[in-house]
Every structure is written in C-alpha cells, then in structure tokens.
Amino acid sequence: MSTPLLALVASRVRFEEKQLLDELDRRGIPHQQVDARSFSMELSAAEPARLPYRVALIREISQTRSYYAARLLEQAGVRTVNPSAVIEACGDKLRTSLLLTRAGVRTPRTAVALAPEGALAAMRRIGYPVVLKPLSGSWGRLVAVARDEETATALLEHRSALPAPQQHVIYIQQLIDSPGRDIRVIMVSGEPAGAIYRRATAGWRANIALGARPEPCPLTPGLAAACRDAARAVSGGSPDGTVLGVDLIEDLSGVPHVLEVNHNVEFRGFTTVHASPRVAEVIVAEAQRILGGAPCAP
Amino acid sequence: MTDRCPECEGAVQFPQPARLSEIIECPDCRSELEVVELDPVRLALAPEVEEDWGE
Numbered sequence: 001m002s003t004p005l006l007a008l009v010a011s012r013v014r015f016e017e018k019q020l021l022d023e024l025d026r027r028g029i030p031h032q033q034v035d036a037r038s039f040s041m042e043l044s045a046a047e048p049a050r051l052p053y054r055v056a057l058i059r060e061i062s063q064t065r066s067y068y069a070a071r072l073l074e075q076a077g078v079r080t081v082n083p084s085a086v087i088e089a090c091g092d093k094l095r096t097s098l099l100l101t102r103a104g105v106r107t108p109r110t111a112v113a114l115a116p117e118g119a120l121a122a123m124r125r126i127g128y129p130v131v132l133k134p135l136s137g138s139w140g141r142l143v144a145v146a147r148d149e150e151t152a153t154a155l156l157e158h159r160s161a162l163p164a165p166q167q168h169v170i171y172i173q174q175l176i177d178s179p180g181r182d183i184r185v186i187m188v189s190g191e192p193a194g195a196i197y198r199r200a201t202a203g204w205r206a207n208i209a210l211g212a213r214p215e216p217c218p219l220t221p222g223l224a225a226a227c228r229d230a231a232r233a234v235s236g237g238s239p240d241g242t243v244l245g246v247d248l249i250e251d252l253s254g255v256p257h258v259l260e261v262n263h264n265v266e267f268r269g270f271t272t273v274h275a276s277p278r279v280a281e282v283i284v285a286e287a288q289r290i291l292g293g294a295p296c297a298p
Numbered sequence: 299m300t301d302r303c304p305e306c307e308g309a310v311q312f313p314q315p316a317r318l319s320e321i322i323e324c325p326d327c328r329s330e331l332e333v334v335e336l337d338p339v340r341l342a343l344a345p346e347v348e349e350d351w352g353e
Contacts, residue, residue, distance in 0.1 A: 012332075012344070013320040021317060035319055063350040138352020245353060262353035 004054035006031040006291055007078070009039070009069050012061045015268045019280035020057065029288055036060040041072045049076040055291045056080045057283070059264060063091045063136055066264060079290055081283075082242050082263045089234040090244070090263035093135050093171050096234060100258055103233035106226065108249070108257050109174040116156040119170040123152050129175040132159070135166055138262070139209035145175055175204075176249045176257055182206040183217055183248045183256065185227045186265055186279055190239030192227050193282050195219045196270050214269035223248065226256045234261050241290050243283050301341045305329040312339055 006029055010017045013033075024031045032053070041049045049072075056073045058080055060066035070084035082090075089095050097110050108131075111122035123130050129147040132155055146152035159167055181199040185192050195217040198206040206212040217223075227246040231239040245265030248256040267279040299316070300309045308326030312333065320333040321344055330344040 011319060013317045018317060018320065033318060061351045062348060063352065136350060141349075141352070264353050266353050 002052065003030050004291060005052045006287060007034045007051075007053040007056040007073070008032070008059060009034045009036050009056055009066075009073075010059040010061070011036045011065065014061075014266075015271075016266055016280070017059050019267075019271075019278075020059065020284060023278075023280040023284040027284060027288065029284070029291065036062070036065045036069050039069060039072075041076065043075070051076045051078060053078045055287055057287055058082060058087065061264065063087075063138075067091060079241065079293075081287060081290065082244070083235075086235050086242055086244075087263045090261045091136055093133055093260060094169070096261055097171075099233045100230060100261075103229060105229045105233055106255070106257050107173075108176050108259065111172045113170040113172065115168055116160045116170055119156055119172060120149065120152060122170075122172050123149070126172060126174050128152070131173045131175050133171045133173065135169055135171055140205040140207035143205060145204060173259075176251050178249050178251060180204075180206075181212075181215070182259065183223065183250065184270065185219070185223060185246045185248065186267060186270060186282075187227055187231045187239070187242070187244040187246055188282050188286050189241060189243075190228060190231045190235070192219055192224045193277055193279060194270060194274050195223060196273055198269065208266065208269040212269075214273045216273045223256050226258060230258045230261055241286070243286070299339060301339055303327060303329060303331060304341060304343055305331075310341060312341070 056078050058066050058070050060069055067087045070080040070087055073080050089099055094112055100107050109126050113119035113122050129145055132144050134142045144155050146155055181197045183195055185195040197215040197217040198212040200206040201211050201213050230246045231244055235242050245262035247259040249259055250256050300311050303310050303324040306327035308324055310324050312322050316333050316339050322331045331341040332344040334340055334342045
C-alpha cells in the first residue's frame with residue numbers, strides 16, 4: 001500500500017503557505033502542493049475518484065474554489081482541513097451569524113435586510129453608528145460605517161448599484177464602542193493556540209490587510225471560552241480537525257463579542273508578535289495526527 | 299537567484315528554495331509576481347485580487 005499523502009491546496013503561496021510547506025518538509029510528511037486552478041475531478045458513481053491523498057489542508061485564497069475543492073476532495077474520501085461545511089459556514093457572514101446566535105455566542109447586535117429598501121428601518125432599530133458588511137469577502141473590503149441616516153442612505157444607494165444580487169442583501173451590525181482594536185484568536189481543533197490584538201492605525205477598521213498593527217494579547221478564560229463556543233458553533237459541534245481564526249471585539253467593559261470566524265486564517269501578524277507557539281507547527285502537527293487516523297467516509 | 303520582472307525588466311531576486319505559486323514583489327515597479335515554473339524559476343504577473351479572495 002502506498003504512503004498516504006497530504007495535499008496542501010493553494011493557488012497563491014503566501015507567507016502562511018510557505019511556513020506550512022516548510023514545516024511539512026521539516027517533519028518529513030509526504031505531501032503534494034495542489035494548485036486549485038489546475039485541479040479537476042470526474043464525478044462518477046460507477047468509478048468513484050481515487051486520489052492519493054488522505055488529508056488535504058485547504059489553503060485556497062478564493063472562497064469559491066476553497067469550498068468546491070473541499071467538497072470534491074471529501075467526495076473522494078479525503079479528510080479536509082477545514083471541512084467544506086465549515087468553509088461554507090464561515091464564508092458567509094449571515095450563515096456564521098445564524099450559527100453563532102443559535103449557539104448563544106455573544107455577538108454585536110446584528111440585522112439583515114434582504115434588499116436595501118428594508119435596511120434603513122433595521123439600522124434605526126439598532127441605532128447609529130452601524131457597520132455595513134458584504135455577506136462574503138474579507139480583509140475589510142467594502143465594510144463601511146454609517147454614523148447617521150444620510151450616510152446610510154448614500155451607502156445603500158451604492159450597494160443597490162452593484163450588479164451582484166448578493167450585494168443587495170444588507171448585513172448590519174452595531175458598531176461596538178471599543179478601545180480601537182479587535183482580537184484575533186487562532187483555534188486548532190477547537191482549542192485556542194494564541195491571541196493577538198489588531199490595533200487600527202488608519203481609520204476604524206482593524207484588519208492586518210489594511211495596515212492594523214499586531215500586538216500581544218493575553219488569552220483570558222473569557223476569551224478562550226467565547227472562541228471555543230464559536231468554533232463549536234460553526235463546525236456543527238465537532239471542531240476536531242478545524243483551523244479557524246476567531247475575530248472578536250471587546251466593549252469598553254472588556255466583554256468579548258464575536259465578529260466573525262475565518263476558515264483560511266492568516267497568521268503572519270500573529271507570528272510577528274509571538275515567537276511561540278509557531279502556528280504552522282501547530283497546524284501541521286494537527287494534520288499529522290489526522291493523517292495517522294482513519295480517512296473520512298466519502 | 300534572479301529573474302527579470304515581466305512588467306519592468308527589473309532584476310528580481312527570489313528565495314531558495316522558491317515554491318510554485320509563491321508571490322514575490324518586484325523591488326523596482328512593485329508588481330506582484332508569481333513563480334509559475336521551477337528549475338529554472340520563471341516569473342509571471344500574479345493574478346489580480348478577486349472579489350472572493352480572503353481569509
């Protein structure tokens with residue numbers, strides 16, 4: 001029987017993917033780098049696809065490709081990290097919020113309007129200032145704050161003009177009054193590996209991609225508990241074999257509110273402020289554990 | 299090891315070992331370049347950021 005391989009699925013090898021590949025090399029784990037742009041798989045009931053991989057780390061930068069890559073690989077019996085259901089749950093802010101809310105995880109007050117016409121009433125109910133976010137997307141892209149109805153009306157006009165129907169669904173969140181930073185916690189199999197603050201350096205958004213500065217953050221019991229709950233919520237209660245980045249914001253009393261959960265977590269900022277744990281080591285160790293176990297059922 | 303930037307012809311150094319699909323920035327024109335072949339390394343302009351990219 002041939003040695004089971006680990007696949008690292010990515011079309012763009014950034015700092016994180018290089019760290020993971022280096023760690024796979026260092027541990028001598030048999031692996032292949034799979035470019036999602038050139039991957040295809042035939043679907044056949046008579047001849048199910050046979051792939052040489054037992055485990056796949058899904059590090060694809062495109063939400064669409066990452067979800068479908070995971071679905072296809074799972075169909076062929078490959079255990080994916082993260083599973084497609086988790087990618088689907090985290091890739092859409094409404095789906096994430098539904099799961100968090102159902103699980104009783106504390107989040108900022110959130111409303112969704114299915115068309116811009118219904119959004120102003122929802123914003124009035126929540127109270128300004130509010131944050132408008134696209135359902136999908138990342139790095140703070142198209143996220144805007146409306147501090148009054150005039151700004152909100154202008155933002156809704158812009159959203160109405162966008163061609164994608166999904167952009168006309170308006171996701172609204174209370175803007176939490178916070179100390180100018182948010183928190184990223186890296187979760188591996190439902191347990192926190194560490195946390196950083198992300199301090200906004202220009203404007204109010206605290207995304208590292210927008211220039212926010214990473215700072216060490218103590219992993220308090222309250223923070224850890226909120227993240228464990230969030231990880232369970234987006235993974236159907238079974239966070240084993242998941243790697244997630246939970247973003248939270250503390251209100252002025254220090255109470256954490258979960259903003260979102262990321263399935264393709266970036267950890268360059270984390271690495272610049274924490275010498276230990278090395279996130280790539282933790283992720284690869286987890287993948288190695290899964291590689292030694294049984295493959296998932298197709 | 300170096301190659302020429304396909305955008306500006308500037309010299310671009312890449313790390314050893316380079317990885318397929320690795321992203322390197324041209325020090326002259328700041329274009330994002332992708333490693334599209336190894337042995338020898340060949341660089342091409344990296345794809346533009348798409349709407350569904352992210353974490």
